[in-house]
Amino acid sequence: MILVRDIRKSFGSIAAVDGVTFEVHRGEIFGLLGPNGAGKSTAIAMCTGQLAPDSGSIEIGEAGSPRAAHARALIGLAPQQIALYDELTARENLVFLARVHGMADPTRRADELLDMVGLLPRARDRVATFSGGMQRRLNLAAALVHNPTAIFLDEPTAGVDPQSRTAILDVVQRLATEGRAVIYTTHYMEEAQRICSRVAIMDRGRVLAIGTVAELIAAHGGESVVTVDSLAGEHRVRTREPLREIERALAEGGATAVRIEQPDLEMVFLALTGRRLRD
Ligand SMILES: Nc1ncnc2c1ncn2[C@@H]1O[C@H](COP(=O)(O)OP(=O)(O)OP(=O)(O)O)[C@@H](O)[C@H]1O
Ligand SMILES: [Mg+2]
Known part of the structure; x- marks a missing residue:
């Protein structure tokens, strides 16, 4: 078109x-x-x-x-x-x-x-x-x-x-x-x-x-960040396989909260165009 x-x-x-x-x-x-x-x-x-x-x-x-x-x-x-x-x-x-x-x-x-x-x-x-x-x-x-x-x-x-x-x-x-x-x-x-x-x-x-x-x-966004809270403290992992990381944390027991931050288009945009301000 x-x-x-x-x-x-x-x-x-x-x-x-x-x-x-x-x-x-x-x-x-x-x-x-x-x-x-x-x-x-x-x-x-x-x-x-x-x-x-x-x-x-x-x-x-x-x-x-x-x-x-x-x-x-x-x-x-x-x-x-x-x-x-x-x-x-x-x-x-x-x-x-x-x-x-x-x-x-x-x-x-x-x-x-x-x-x-x-x-x-x-x-x-x-x-x-x-x-x-x-x-x-x-x-x-x-x-x-x-x-x-x-x-x-x-x-x-x-x-x-x-x-x-x-x-x-x-x-x-x-x-x-x-x-x-x-x-x-x-x-x-x-x-x-x-x-x-x-x-x-x-x-x-x-x-x-x-x-x-x-x-x-997938090409420019980088990895997901999985954060696992447990009584022992906070543990952050960068991974391309966030679900596997969450499974592992749950299997180990003791996790009180699990958060996943996946790369988004904003991260792609900043990765490609940089952080410098434009005039
Ligand atoms: N009529 C014009 N005369 C001179 N320079 C121009 C003219 N129109 C655009 N430019 C220049 O061309 C470049 C691209 O401008 P353009 O307006 O296409 O950007 P844009 O991606 O739409 O930006 P924005 O997100 O701010 O709208 C800029 O450097 C701008 O100053
Ligand atoms: Mg414009």
Whole structure:
């Protein structure tokens, strides 16, 4: 559905995207992860046609069908910078977009989407009066007005509360279940771990690792840590076979508590991209 091959983009001396290749199929949520400045938004801007790549190729649509003409209609984008008209109401924003896209019944479409992101009760309020989380949800709805099949969501949960986040993640998962291809960026690793079928970890314009979360954890996550508490004290073991270690501790007797810390995507992210702060 989305085929990206060796795309590059420089701004002056900064190679923002420096040879990125990946593909995303229908039904997938593909996580594009990386520290600030890694090149995620620049890659998305090229995929969605806002920015021309210096080199490389991007194909969106079914294999063999030419890009251009109808590709734009296939693409939905929720940009990192919220793109809504502040002075219009929530409904007016979506009706306007539905008209731009030539949807048959703009008002009905707007209300379907408002309902999906839980904003129907606020349909008649101006966006300027919305909280950050409400604006994020409307920004997501705006990306979906024309029923796109290749959907790019750039930090759709940045700065939202747990309720909004859950609502947004539900919508995103539904999009994949419906057979759409979703590219998703986030700095919340637990979120990516939860919803992404595959992820790419980028830094400095390059992809450092790509695969399922389980594959990346197995390759870069390090070992589990098993901690066994007993009357004699605490005993910590690093192991790739935590269950065996727990069995052993229980067989020995005297264990009062057993804890297991398994490597997660956050550990993979830090292992690959380091701990140094980005500017
Ligand atoms: N229009 C531009 N002009 C100059 N430099 C740019 C431009 N857009 C992006 N860059 C630079 O390209 C690099 C990648 O930026 P990009 O916004 O793609 O990163 P990101 O991975 O989306 O980061 P974040 O997680 O902070 O959103 C950064 O060094 C940024 O300063
Ligand atoms: Mg970005």
